Amino acid sequence: MARSFRYQEIAESIRGDVEKGVLATGALLPSESELSAAHDASRVTIRKALEQLRGEGLVDSRQGFGWFVGSSPIRQSLDSLETIEGQLAEAGRSSERRVLQFGFVQAPVEVEALVGAEVLEVKRLNLADGEPFAYVTVWCKASLGADLSRSDVEESTFVDLLLDRLGHATQVISAIAADAAIAVALKVDEGSPLLRVRRVTTDSAGGNALVSEHLYPARRTEFEVTLSGPTGEPAGLRLVE
Amino acid sequence: MARSFRYQEIAESIRGDVEKGVLATGALLPSESELSAAHDASRVTIRKALEQLRGEGLVDSRQGFGWFVGSSPIRQSLDSLETIEGQLAEAGRSSERRVLQFGFVQAPVEVEALVGAEVLEVKRLNLADGEPFAYVTVWCKASLGADLSRSDVEESTFVDLLLDRLGHATQVISAIAADAAIAVALKVDEGSPLLRVRRVTTDSAGGNALVSEHLYPARRTEFEVTLSGPTGEPAGLRLVE
DNA sequence: TATCAAACTTGTATCGTACAAGTTACCACA
DNA sequence: TGTGGTAACTTGTACGATACAAGTTTGATA
Structure with a gap:
């Protein structure tokens, strides 16, 4: 091979x-x-x-x-663990993925600037062992989203579907309080803290392809970062459930 | 040169x-x-x-x-920015550092397992432009903390003070709600979301030297991660204020 | 017009050489 | 006996050459 x-x-x-x-x-x-x-x-x-x-x-x-x-x-053993993406994909494969919304819509302003006015918006709830694990919204550039069906995104991750057409990604990790709708979906109290990851993924040509927002209940989820030295670059970044 | x-x-x-x-x-x-x-x-x-x-x-x-x-x-410009550590040190140097607590105490249980029963505990509030920026608690192994004075930790970061005696570090990023005392110190509402970074830093020999907890108001602080490919390793990790 | 091959491009593995810089061991000398 | 300098190792890194894999463009040919 x-x-x-x-x-x-x-x-x-x-x-x-x-x-x-x-x-x-x-x-x-x-x-x-x-x-x-x-x-x-x-x-x-x-x-x-x-x-x-x-x-x-x-x-x-x-x-x-x-x-x-x-x-x-x-x-x-720590360093040989997978990255966030790998772990997310793994979690996605081994668990249920419930599509809450699927369709072309007018992009929110902050998304429009990145991938254009018309986008494929997909809202999805990931469950592990029956428990809600992540609330994910993906805005996909219209030209890329045209080939995707609802069952595609229910069965696979966007990264798997578009792997050879994607470039690098930038993630921003922050924390927010859960609003009413998301609190219900994730089965947490309204106002309780969530880890929010906003990601911009470029296509192979360097333009922006995907914008996504991932919300994790803070009580169940953490990010772990290993630094090679006291002032060094992170050697690995993984999602800790 | x-x-x-x-x-x-x-x-x-x-x-x-x-x-x-x-x-x-x-x-x-x-x-x-x-x-x-x-x-x-x-x-x-x-x-x-x-x-x-x-x-x-x-x-x-x-x-x-x-x-x-x-x-x-x-x-x-994004990529040439420093890593979290560098930015933290930078923020520390260019701003006020207020020591709230300094002394040897009995370590909390989860800390004791890592660096021993007796530790130097330092609670510190970092301010940038007069605004509280981070609430930091450091538990330092007794043997390392013996040489440090209160003014040492007020003037420099622990990493600067102990640079040549430290090894790598593991960070865990999570989110919690602010309790009453911390809400007052950081000037946020009680219950509002905070980004919490818990770090375990090893000494050069590989044992644990420092355990620290950094709390950032979520509204003012974010972590940014650049991934080299859609499934790649993080190329950089920085603190976004 | 559609297809295929040739002639580019970058990506990467391999060989070689040279020298800078850190470590160890040993020998000569006080 | 101890001490200092040096020689002989080590890894770290820059630089050269070559070969071939793999992606892109272009143009000739059917």
Whole structure:
């Protein structure tokens, strides 16, 4: 299936050595030059393999010192967790998705500026184990929405449906109080806090394709962010239920 | 000061061409091969320069098509902004920090499990332009907190004070309703939604060092996340005021 | 007009080399 | 005996060349 590259094979080989060998954290690996000779590959390729394993938390290195077995097996599992999107899709697949509204409408002002005046508006309630989990509104650019049916959006996520036509996304996480209609749908008290995620997804050409708003009951939902260093970039972002 | 590399010089040169040239978004750049010949550098170096400019949002590319002037000048400034931590530190430096409580106390149960029974507890109100901006509680492991004075934490952030002794961090973003005491401090109505960030920061050895809770008025604060692809990892996470 | 192939483009894997910068071990000298 | 300098390692990174995969455009041909 997936083409196998030299550096991936080497990464697997090293992973095997590390896992079956003494797995004492801190144990030193052979130097890049030695690995290079042993696997008959250039140092560049060896590094690529090692950095992949570093990404998984299996090994780490210090300049001038060497590569050693990683110290924190907890981070390892944390980092390999899926992102929000993956988890949302997963939750969506394994649970009920109830479409509350489906049709072309005049876009709200703040949406019109992004994807045009006429949009496909879909309001959807996601349930997990029978309990309402998220209240989602998607405004989809008319040209993209033209091919979609109500049962399409009931069965799959927008991301799945349009995967190859979408680019990157920007999310804004905020909190609001539940209004009456949403409180009923999500089975929470009116005025209780909700996590709100507003997302703008671009199409492959760079224009805006989707605007969506996701509302989660705060009592049942949290976002978890892992930062690689005290001042570093987030290494992963996931939805915690 | 900063050593100048070939690819950085080339990036500057291309940036100049793009900015003074026709800045119509979508305008095509010379191909990598042509740039390679023009600057007498290998394609690898040209690519590195172009990818740096892509990181700034100035240019973008499509496989088989070419490099063109970036389409979204807004994203440009967005992406170059600092991460949450940087912004928090920035906000802290340029504004008032009022210490409400400082002392060693018995840790709350959920904190005790992470950093031990006795902790340095600091409650702090951050203000920007005289307005309360965040209500922060930090529980610091006793061994680390022993060296800190009240004026230390009033003048600097914990991250600044302990920078070289801290490792990575995990954040959880959630929403809660304001209780009476916090509503007064943040000048919001009791029961109004707050964004809550709970963070566990490890020390360099991998153990837990700090537990903190940051509360932001939801009406004034949001978190923004940029995703590199529809199902990709978050490329950046920042605090939007 | 519709289709297919050729000639572009970027994307990525691989080889090589050179040098900067951090770490360790050892040897000479006070 | 201790101390300092240096040599010999290590990783980190810049740069070069090449090969091929894969997407896009263009033009020739049926």
